[in-house]
Amino acid sequence: MKAAPFAYVRPSSLPEAVAELGGTGGGGKVIAGGQSLTPVLAMRLARPDTLIDINAVDGLDRFARRDGFLEIGATVRQRRVEHDPASAAVPLLGMALPWVGHRELRSRGTVCGSLAHADPAAELPAVACCLAAEIVATGPGGQRRIPAREFFSGAMTTALEPDEILTAVRLPVARAGEGFGFAEIARRHGDFALAGVVVAVRVGGEAVLTGFGVSDRPVTTDVSGVLDEAVRAACGDRGRLAEELGERLAPVADELVDTEGDAHASGDYRRRLFRVLAGRELAKAYHRAHEEKA
Amino acid sequence: MTSSEAPNRPRPVRAGAGEPVEVRMTVNGTPVTVHVPARVTLADVLRDQLGLTGTHVGCEHGVCGMCTVLVDGEAARACLLFAVQLDQAEVVTVEGLGRPDELHPLQESFGRNHALQCGFCTPGFLMSSYDLLTHQPGVREQDLPQELSGVICRCTGYRNIVTAVREAQQAHPGGIPAPGNCARRALAGRGTGRSVVDEEPTGAPAEQSAAKAEIVLPEGEPTIAVDVATEVGVGQDQVWAVFDDVHRLARCLPGAELTEELGEDYYAGRARVSVGPIKLAFKGVAHIAEHDRAARRMRVLAQGRDTGGAQTQADILLRTEPAAEGGTRLHAEAKVYLTGRIAQFGRALAGDVSRHMFEQFAAAVSETATTGDAPQGRVKAPGAFRLLLRSLLGRLRRRSR
Ligand SMILES: Cc1cc2nc3c(=O)[nH]c(=O)nc-3n(C[C@H](O)[C@@H](O)[C@H](O)COP(=O)(O)OP(=O)(O)OC[C@H]3O[C@@H](n4cnc5c(N)ncnc54)[C@H](O)[C@@H]3O)c2cc1C
Ligand code: FES
Ligand code: FES
Numbered sequence: 001m002k003a004a005p006f007a008y009v010r011p012s013s014l015p016e017a018v019a020e021l022g023g024t025g026g027g028g029k030v031i032a033g034g035q036s037l038t039p040v041l042a043m044r045l046a047r048p049d050t051l052i053d054i055n056a057v058d059g060l061d062r063f064a065r066r067d068g069f070l071e072i073g074a075t076v077r078q079r080r081v082e083h084d085p086a087s088a089a090v091p092l093l094g095m096a097l098p099w100v101g102h103r104e105l106r107s108r109g110t111v112c113g114s115l116a117h118a119d120p121a122a123e124l125p126a127v128a129c130c131l132a133a134e135i136v137a138t139g140p141g142g143q144r145r146i147p148a149r150e151f152f153s154g155a156m157t158t159a160l161e162p163d164e165i166l167t168a169v170r171l172p173v174a175r176a177g178e179g180f181g182f183a184e185i186a187r188r189h190g191d192f193a194l195a196g197v198v199v200a201v202r203v204g205g206e207a208v209l210t211g212f213g214v215s216d217r218p219v220t221t222d223v224s225g226v227l228d229e230a231v232r233a234a235c236g237d238r239g240r241l242a243e244e245l246g247e248r249l250a251p252v253a254d255e256l257v258d259t260e261g262d263a264h265a266s267g268d269y270r271r272r273l274f275r276v277l278a279g280r281e282l283a284k285a286y287h288r289a290h291e292e293k294a
Numbered sequence: 295m296t297s298s299e300a301p302n303r304p305r306p307v308r309a310g311a312g313e314p315v316e317v318r319m320t321v322n323g324t325p326v327t328v329h330v331p332a333r334v335t336l337a338d339v340l341r342d343q344l345g346l347t348g349t350h351v352g353c354e355h356g357v358c359g360m361c362t363v364l365v366d367g368e369a370a371r372a373c374l375l376f377a378v379q380l381d382q383a384e385v386v387t388v389e390g391l392g393r394p395d396e397l398h399p400l401q402e403s404f405g406r407n408h409a410l411q412c413g414f415c416t417p418g419f420l421m422s423s424y425d426l427l428t429h430q431p432g433v434r435e436q437d438l439p440q441e442l443s444g445v446i447c448r449c450t451g452y453r454n455i456v457t458a459v460r461e462a463q464q465a466h467p468g469g470i471p472a473p474g475n476c477a478r479r480a481l482a483g484r485g486t487g488r489s490v491v492d493e494e495p496t497g498a499p500a501e502q503s504a505a506k507a508e509i510v511l512p513e514g515e516p517t518i519a520v521d522v523a524t525e526v527g528v529g530q531d532q533v534w535a536v537f538d539d540v541h542r543l544a545r546c547l548p549g550a551e552l553t554e555e556l557g558e559d560y561y562a563g564r565a566r567v568s569v570g571p572i573k574l575a576f577k578g579v580a581h582i583a584e585h586d587r588a589a590r591r592m593r594v595l596a597q598g599r600d601t602g603g604a605q606t607q608a609d610i611l612l613r614t615e616p617a618a619e620g621g622t623r624l625h626a627e628a629k630v631y632l633t634g635r636i637a638q639f640g641r642a643l644a645g646d647v648s649r650h651m652f653e654q655f656a657a658a659v660s661e662t663a664t665t666g667d668a669p670q671g672r673v674k675a676p677g678a679f680r681l682l683l684r685s686l687l688g689r690l691r692r693r694s695r
Binding site for chain 2: 009
C-alpha cells in the first residue's frame with residue numbers, strides 16, 4: 001500500500017514551519033520521525049495534502065538540562081535519548097524507552113512525535129503525565145506551555161491546535177528522595193501494552209500512578225493515601241508491601257481502567273493486570289525513593 | 295555511540311504533490327542523487343531506482359522488519375521513511391554488508407547455522423543484528439530473542455537465527471566488523487534508466503574536467519576476472535591499426551555501439567547482451583586510460599548501466615605480442631564488477647559469457663585487420679540461446695576432463 005500524493009515542504013526555521021503549517025488551512029500534517037504517520041498514510045487512513053517535515057528546522061534538536069528540567073526538542077530521536085547519559089536525570093526515560101516499539105523504530109521516532117501522536121497505549125505520554133511534564137507548543141500567536149496532564153484529550157487527540165507545532169517537552173529532573181517504577185505487559189516485546197503503569201514516589205510527598213493502555217488516554221491519580229496505608233500494614237516487611245498495595249489498589253483500578261477489552265484481553269483481565277503491576281511498581285518505587293534518601 | 299552524533303541535516307525543500315524532489319544520499323558508500331515524489335519510500339527507491347533488491351518489502355507499515363537497512367549507522371525501516379527525508383543521509387543495505395566472494399561474518403554465520411530457510415527475512419535479520427552487535431557488542435544471550443524481535447521470520451527459523459547471531463558475537467568479542475562492501479560503484483535501477491551516481495563526488499581527483507563523467511572503479515576484488523589469450527592470423531601492426539581507430543575498435547565489440555565522442559579519450563556508447571531470459575541493454579561511458587602502441591598496451595575503463603538495475607564496471611587491459619608465423623597473440627585481462635540483477639548470473643556463467651564475448655571480439659579484430667574494413671554492420675550481440683549453450687557445453691567439457 002502506498003501513500004496518496006502530498007505536497008512536501010522542509011523549512012529551515014521555526015517561524016517558516018509555523019507559517020507553512022498555518023498556510024495549509026488544516027490540510028497539513030507535521031512529520032517528525034514518521035514512524036506513526038507513515039503507516040497511517042500508507043494505509044490511506046489519512047490523506048493530508050501537505051507534509052511539513054520539521055527535520056531541517058534549526059533548534060528543534062535541542063536536548064539539554066535547564067532550570068530543573070530536561071528539555072527534549074521535537075526532532076530528537078528516541079534512540080538518542082535512550083543512550084545519552086543526560087537522560088539519567090529522568091530515570092523513567094531509561095525505563096520506558098526500551099518498550100517503545102523496536103530499536104529500528106526508535107532510531108527514527110521522536111519523543112515529541114509520540115506525544116503528538118497520543119496513542120493511548122503509548123509509553124511516553126504516560127511518562128510525561130506521571131512526571132507532570134510541560135509540553136511546549138508554538139503557533140502563529142507564539143509559544144505556550146501545556147501541562148502534560150491536560151494535553152491528552154482522548155485517543156489520538158491532544159490540546160494542540162491544527163496550526164501549532166509541538167516544539168519540545170520539558171521533563172522535571174529527578175531529585176533526591178524520589179523513586180520511580182515502570183512496567184507493562186504486551187503480547188510480544190515492541191507491541192503496544194495490554195496494560196502499563198508508570199509511578200513516581202516522593203519521600204514525604206505524593207505518590208503518583210499513571211496507567212496506559214487502559215483508557216482512551218493516559219490516566220493519572222494520586223495514590224499517596226493508599227501507599228501510606230499499605231506501608232503501615234506491611235510493618236516494614238519489604239516482601240509484603242506489593243501485596244498490600246495490590247489489594248488496596250482494586251478500587252483505583254476500577255476507577256482508572258476504562259476499557260471493554262478487545263480480542264487480546266478483556267477489560268477485567270486488564271484491570272487485574274493493572275492492579276498487580278501498579279502494586280509491584282509502587283512498592284519498588286517506594287523502596288528506591290527511601291534508598292536514594294539514605 | 296553513533297546515536298548521539300547529529301547526522302547531516304537535510305536541505306530545505308518545497309515540492310507540490312507528485313513533483314519530484316532531489317535527494318542526495320550515500321548508499322553503500324556511493325553518493326547518489328535521485329529525483330522522486332515525496333510519497334515514494336526509501337524501500338522503493340532502493341529497489342526500483344538503485345536496483346538494490348536485497349532490501350525486501352513485506353508489510354509496508356513497519357511491522358515485519360523485512361525492509362530493515364542502516365540509516366546513519368542505525369537500523370531503520372526503509373518502508374517507514376519517505377526517500378525525501380533521507381537527503382544527506384548515509385544508507386547501508388544488505389548489499390553493502392559483504393561481498394559475494396567475502397561475506398560478512400554475520401552472513402557466514404547465518405549460512406553455517408542454517409539460519410535461512412526461504413531467505414525472505416534474512417536481509418532484515420542481518421541488518422538488525424548488525425546494528426545490535428555494533429551498538430551492544432556485549433548483549434546477553436538471553437536478551438537476543440527480545441532484541442531481534444523487530445524482524446519476523448515467517449518460516450519461524452528463530453532458533454537458528456539466534457544461534458547464528460550469538461556465534462558471530464562470540465567470534466568477534468571486540469565488536470562485529472564493519473560492512474565490507476561499501477565502495478563507490480555504479481548504481482542504477484529500472485525506474486528511470488538514468489544515472490543516479492553522483493558524477494562529481496567531493497574529494498575526487500581535481501584533474502578530471504568538470505563536464506566529464508568520472509569512472510571510478512570499486513575497490514576490492516572484481517566479480518569476475520577474465521584472463522584470456524587468443525591468436526589471430528595477422529601481424530601486430532595490423533591489429534594496432536584497428537586499435538588506433540576507436541570507431542573500428544568499437545565495431546569489433548560484440549553488441550556494442552559507439553554513440554558519442556566526449557573528448558579527452560572519453561566515449562559514450564551502448565551495448566546489448568542477452569543470456570537466456572535476461573536481456574540487458576547497457577548505456578555507458580568508456581575511457582581509454584592508456585594507449586601505448588610502442589609497449590603494445592591499451593587500457594580501457596568502462597562503466598555501464600542497464601535500465602533493469604544491472605550495473606557493470608570494467609577495467610580492461612589489452613596486450614599484443616608476436617606469435618608464430620607472423621601472427622599476433624592477443625591478450626586480455628579484464629576485471630569486471632557487477633551489481634544488480636546481473637550479479638544473479640552466478641560468477642561462473644558470467645565469466646563464461648565474458649570469455650566468449652572476448653573470443654568474438656578477437657575474431658572480429660582479426661577480420662577487420664585482415665580485410666582492412668570494419669566488420670559488416672556491427673558484430674552481432676551474443677545470441678541468447680547460442681551463448682548459453684556454448685557456456686554450458688564449455689563447462690560440461692571442462693568438468694569431464
Ligand atoms: C510496528 C510499530 C510498533 C510501534 N510500537 C510502539 C510502541 O510500542 N509504543 C509506542 O509508543 N509507539 C509505538 N509505535 C509508534 C512510534 O514508534 C512512536 O514512537 C511515535 O508515535 C512516532 O514518533 P514520530 O516522531 O515517528 O512521529 P510521526 O510519525 O512523525 O508523527 C506522529 C503524529 O504526530 C504528529 N507530530 C509529530 N511531531 C509533531 C510535532 N512536533 N508537532 C505537531 N505534530 C507532530 C504527526 O503529524 C503525526 O500525526 C510503533 C510504531 C510501529 C510502526
Ligand atoms: S516492509 Fe518494512 S517493516 Fe514490513
Ligand atoms: S527464512 Fe523464510 S521468512 Fe525467515
